[in-house]
Amino acid sequence: MKNLKKLLDKYIKKNYIKNNLELYSCEKCLTSRIEKTYDILSKESIDKNLNIPFEKSIVKQKKVDDFIKLIKDNETFSQYLLQLIDETGLKDSEIYNRVNMDRRLFSKIRSNKNYQPSKYTVFALIIALRLNYTKANKLLNKAGFNFSKNHLADIIIMFCIENNVFDIFIVNDLLVSHEQKALCLE
Numbered sequence: 187m188k189n190l191k192k193l194l195d196k197y198i199k200k201n202y203i204k205n206n207l208e209l210y211s212c213e214k215c216l217t218s219r220i221e222k223t224y225d226i227l228s229k230e231s232i233d234k235n236l237n238i239p240f241e242k243s244i245v246k247q248k249k250v251d252d253f254i255k256l257i258k259d260n261e262t263f264s265q266y267l268l269q270l271i272d273e274t275g276l277k278d279s280e281i282y283n284r285v286n287m288d289r290r291l292f293s294k295i296r297s298n299k300n301y302q303p304s305k306y307t308v309f310a311l312i313i314a315l316r317l318n319y320t321k322a323n324k325l326l327n328k329a330g331f332n333f334s335k336n337h338l339a340d341i342i343i344m345f346c347i348e349n350n351v352f353d354i355f356i357v358n359d360l361l362v363s364h365e366q367k368a369l370c371l372e
């Protein structure tokens with residue numbers, strides 16, 4: 187366990203970005219929003235409606251394709267979760283028992299296709315399902331979240347995924363040892 191904590195500490199040093207207020211100045215936020223808008227808009231709408239030179243708003247085809255795919259994909263968090271569970275071949279009880287999740291909470295998720303979980307509930311399900319980073323990130327996205335390099339709990343969960351640490355007691359120990367909330371204590 188000590189070696190795992192040392193590895194985690196190195197991982198945190200390498201990946202954790204502490205909040206930097208300078209990154210969030212109004213001017214920079216506005217610039218970032220405008221740049222994101224450029225990625226979505228077509229050449230014609232930029233030229234006609236905004237009078238902004240097109241060379242400042244080069245649209246990459248991949249980003250447009252990803253945006254279109256996102257719009258077409260209307261699968262909910264709950265639907266995607268149930269698909270992942272089916273892929274494992276495990277019973278629901280095996281999944282929620284792996285992380286000491288309350289059966290009633292899991293039942294809410296299963297019965298309500300529009301259920302909106304907390305980020306920590308999604309983390310617990312990622313650990314229970316033993317997901318790789320790609321599937322874990324997609325599950326988070328379906329719930330309206332993403333992994334953030336300036337949130338320590340996110341970094342710890344990413345570390346666990348990358349190192350195949352899916353024992354809830356070890357994951358919680360790593361979280362609590364860095365003053366983060368343990369999973370499935372709701």
